[in-house]
Amino acid sequence: MTLEELKILLKNNNFKDNEIEEIITTIKHIFLSYEFQKRLSKKYSHHGNIPLGIHILEVMMKTYRLSKKCNKKLALKIAMMHDLYTNPWQNKKIKKSSFFHKHGFVHPIEACINASFWYKNDFQDLDHAKIIIDGIIHHMAHFPVAVTKSFTTNELELINYDKISKISPEIREIIIDSLNRKKIGRLSFCKSKFKEGRIVRLADHLISFKQITNFWDLLALINGKNRNIK
Numbered sequence: 001m002t003l004e005e006l007k008i009l010l011k012n013n014n015f016k017d018n019e020i021e022e023i024i025t026t027i028k029h030i031f032l033s034y035e036f037q038k039r040l041s042k043k044y045s046h047h048g049n050i051p052l053g054i055h056i057l058e059v060m061m062k063t064y065r066l067s068k069k070c071n072k073k074l075a076l077k078i079a080m081m082h083d084l085y086t087n088p089w090q091n092k093k094i095k096k097s098s099f100f101h102k103h104g105f106v107h108p109i110e111a112c113i114n115a116s117f118w119y120k121n122d123f124q125d126l127d128h129a130k131i132i133i134d135g136i137i138h139h140m141a142h143f144p145v146a147v148t149k150s151f152t153t154n155e156l157e158l159i160n161y162d163k164i165s166k167i168s169p170e171i172r173e174i175i176i177d178s179l180n181r182k183k184i185g186r187l188s189f190c191k192s193k194f195k196e197g198r199i200v201r202l203a204d205h206l207i208s209f210k211q212i213t214n215f216w217d218l219l220a221l222i223n224g225k226n227r228n229i230k
């Protein structure tokens with residue numbers, strides 16, 4: 001998708017010219033990146049046949065509409081990064097040794113590691129990094145996130161574990177702190193402590209409810225299999 005096509009999408013969703021300008025300026029570097037563009041293909045079907053990139057753009061637009069009295073730029077970035085997990089998840093027969101290591105539990109951690117590796121500049125300011133990371137990690141709340149005390153071993157069987165050593169120790173610590181909030185056993189149950197993250201969570205829930213249109217799409221969230229897609 002080109003920037004021109006993104007502008008048309010925003011126009012068709014009734015965004016005004018100044019709003020389009022603000023959105024494009026904030027998210028352009030993520031939108032145009034190879035990793036984001038790749039996720040606009042049908043190979044990355046997220047809910048049913050809807051590509052992950054389209055899901056993310058819809059969440060981003062909803063986030064903009066819901067963002068009042070908060071740092072809109074940070075909220076838009078969280079929305080653009082929240083589901084940047086590594087591989088497609090439906091019908092992939094991915095085997096994990098624990099139920100709690102499955103996609104639904106670990107994808108926010110995977111997305112957070114990917115985003116902080118691919119878009120390092122957005123994580124330079126550590127106060128901003130804390131808000132972005134907490135928003136990504138807890139975007140599924142209260143769906144629990146599988147947690148681990150440290151990343152010294154690949155205890156969670158993360159697909160992108162190799163990137164952990166390539167992100168800065170400060171960012172790694174912020175991710176771990178975020179994962180360890182409101183822990184019950186090995187799972188963390190909480191919303192983001194920042195308004196920006198809570199807005200993205202709400203936008204993600206509203207868009208996901210709209211995009212999950214049948215029983216098979218819903219069942220896929222539990223067992224990873226979807227009869228409706230190849």
Ligand SMILES: [Fe+2]
Nearest residue numbers: 082083107140
């Ligand atoms: Fe998600």
Ligand SMILES: [Fe+2]
Nearest residue numbers: 059082083204
């Ligand atoms: Fe999402």
